[in-house]
Amino acid sequence: MRQANLKSLRAEFINPYTRFIPLKGWQADVYRMAENIPPGLEGYQPRWEVVNAVILAQQSLEVKVDIMTGFHLMAVLGSATTNTLGGFRTQFYDAIKKRRFHDRPVQFPQLGGNSGSPFFLREPYHFDLPRSQMLLILQNMEIVTNTVQIVLYGVAAPFQGTLSNEY
Amino acid sequence: MIGSRTSGLLKVLIKEAATGRDFIGTTASAVSGAGAFNGINFDLLCGTAAAVAAFPLAVPFVMPATRTYSVYFTDTSAAPNTVELVFSGFKLWQKPKQS
Numbered sequence: 001m002r003q004a005n006l007k008s009l010r011a012e013f014i015n016p017y018t019r020f021i022p023l024k025g026w027q028a029d030v031y032r033m034a035e036n037i038p039p040g041l042e043g044y045q046p047r048w049e050v051v052n053a054v055i056l057a058q059q060s061l062e063v064k065v066d067i068m069t070g071f072h073l074m075a076v077l078g079s080a081t082t083n084t085l086g087g088f089r090t091q092f093y094d095a096i097k098k099r100r101f102h103d104r105p106v107q108f109p110q111l112g113g114n115s116g117s118p119f120f121l122r123e124p125y126h127f128d129l130p131r132s133q134m135l136l137i138l139q140n141m142e143i144v145t146n147t148v149q150i151v152l153y154g155v156a157a158p159f160q161g162t163l164s165n166e167y
Numbered sequence: 168m169i170g171s172r173t174s175g176l177l178k179v180l181i182k183e184a185a186t187g188r189d190f191i192g193t194t195a196s197a198v199s200g201a202g203a204f205n206g207i208n209f210d211l212l213c214g215t216a217a218a219v220a221a222f223p224l225a226v227p228f229v230m231p232a233t234r235t236y237s238v239y240f241t242d243t244s245a246a247p248n249t250v251e252l253v254f255s256g257f258k259l260w261q262k263p264k265q266s
Contacts, residue, residue: 041226043229044226044228045188045190045228046190046224046226046228047190047191047192048190048191048192048207048211048212049192049193050191050192050193050206050207052193052205065192066192068192074225074226075225077211078211079208079210079211120225149207149208149211151207151208151211151212153225155225155226
């Protein structure tokens, strides 16, 4: 059998193997590294919508987050100060479209990654309506108070001189 | 972005000075119960190269020349925290005019 003789990548500015990462279509193109800005997202800025909450033992909490118009949700990350009985569970909604992201609460290690294993959606979720809001229901599974953080990472539309949540 | 820190009990805010643009949104409009805020946890903002956890921004952001970015750190570890935050990217040059 002929021996594999892979091309050296030392002098390559763009790693050709990054093309193995995406699916087809422009939405998945955002995950192509070392390439140009994905079509349609020129001028967009990175944006992290952060929810900090202190949840009492085995209690739940509702949080509404104002979302900028044109925000594309790309990844969810989470952390908790206590994670022995599962940390906390969450359920997400698009409050304006009245759309549930999942049928029942999901434990945060399954829902969101962390810096050790960032968890990107396969396709960005676009909040295209003005005054969009996300509703998060957080449920502490621990028997002690838990300080949690949920981060919604995505890109926001360029500033156009109007309020951030209006056209 | 890539970073390292002594303790993960550290929160960050990033703001563009010229426009006042916030990169970290923290205004939950309604919280039932106790809420708390002062930034994104450092470990959720960027990965560390040491733990093979560095990850890129999914979409590049072009920072205009000479613009200033303010980074606010809030430490809650109650101990000295040595932090390094790296903005890794490419410097862009104008295309030379063709004669």
